[in-house]
Amino acid sequence: MIHTLERFLRCAAMLEADAATGYDQLARKMEAIGDEEVAALFSKFGEFSRLHHREVREIQERELGKVFEDQLDDIIWPDAWSPENPLAHTELDGVTPKKAIETALETERRACDFYATIAGQTRSERVQELAQEFAEEEGEHVEHLERWLERL
Numbered sequence: 001m002i003h004t005l006e007r008f009l010r011c012a013a014m015l016e017a018d019a020a021t022g023y024d025q026l027a028r029k030m031e032a033i034g035d036e037e038v039a040a041l042f043s044k045f046g047e048f049s050r051l052h053h054r055e056v057r058e059i060q061e062r063e064l065g066k067v068f069e070d071q072l073d074d075i076i077w078p079d080a081w082s083p084e085n086p087l088a089h090t091e092l093d094g095v096t097p098k099k100a101i102e103t104a105l106e107t108e109r110r111a112c113d114f115y116a117t118i119a120g121q122t123r124s125e126r127v128q129e130l131a132q133e134f135a136e137e138e139g140e141h142v143e144h145l146e147r148w149l150e151r152l
Helices: 005-032 036-064 097-121 125-151
Strands: none
Touching: 005 036, 005 097, 005 125, 036 097, 036 125, 097 125
């Protein structure tokens, strides 16, 4: 379990960097198959991830006095992917826009659950506070994607 602010922020930075990479790849795939609208959606989610990544690094600087590398050698993510990388749950070859959005929705739910679990289990009040905040942000992403699926 994650009980220190440094470890939490390093995990969060890794998760957000990984998510940005995955969403950028999904956006390029949607562009390649000609769905500009869904490509724009995934580009936006890549930007959300980069924004969250910057926020995490700002918290590292402000609260720990140092910005850490986006790497922890002892972190083993489920399925070798962080909880927020959509490529953990789908192959790019043959993916449809609907399947890509469904995958992104599942990914955002996993990220929300990841942060909520940390918030519920950590002994650190600050980690709990940040993890809850991050879970709420991921929950907003879930709602956004649910609205997209309703439109399809």
